[in-house]
Amino acid sequence: TSAPMLTPVDTIDVTSATLKWSDPQETHGYITGYSVYLTKSGESEVRVNVNMSALDRGCRYCSGKKHSYVLTALDFDSSYTASISVATSAGDSPRSDSVPFHTLAGMPTEPLNLTVINSTSTSLTLH
Numbered sequence: 001t002s003a004p005m006l007t008p009v010d011t012i013d014v015t016s017a018t019l020k021w022s023d024p025q026e027t028h029g030y031i032t033g034y035s036v037y038l039t040k041s042g043e044s045e046v047r048v049n050v051n052m053s054a055l056d057r058g059c060r061y062c063s064g065k066k067h068s069y070v071l072t073a074l075d076f077d078s079s080y081t082a083s084i085s086v087a088t089s090a091g092d093s094p095r096s097d098s099v100p101f102h103t104l105a106g107m108p109t110e111p112l113n114l115t116v117i118n119s120t121s122t123s124l125t126l127h
Helices: none
Strands: 017-022 031-040 045-050 066-071 079-088 099-102 116-119 124-126
Touching (some): 031 066, 045 066
Antiparallel strands (some): 031 045, 031 079, 079 099, 116 124
């Protein structure tokens, strides 16, 4: 089985992104699922098994069929790389090329525990 083709990642919002891929051109055995490999910059890789819908399960001649999967619970304003492999009844495919992406920056959180150090008629000094 050859590797699937992963396209550039679509960022949805600050904590999620959509992966899109096409099935490999050459498949040995029936496709039984997919594995997504996700790495946040500077951290260890995480493997996510993607379940197939009942319609896709057992597809043998689905060359080029397109799929998508939404990654959730990502950190905002962070760099990631993703790749994907196909699981078949004959074994796993090689991984796709890695695709880098960056989640959007989020709104800053409210400041906590502010204390006024000094105040004038035109300014405040906070700590």
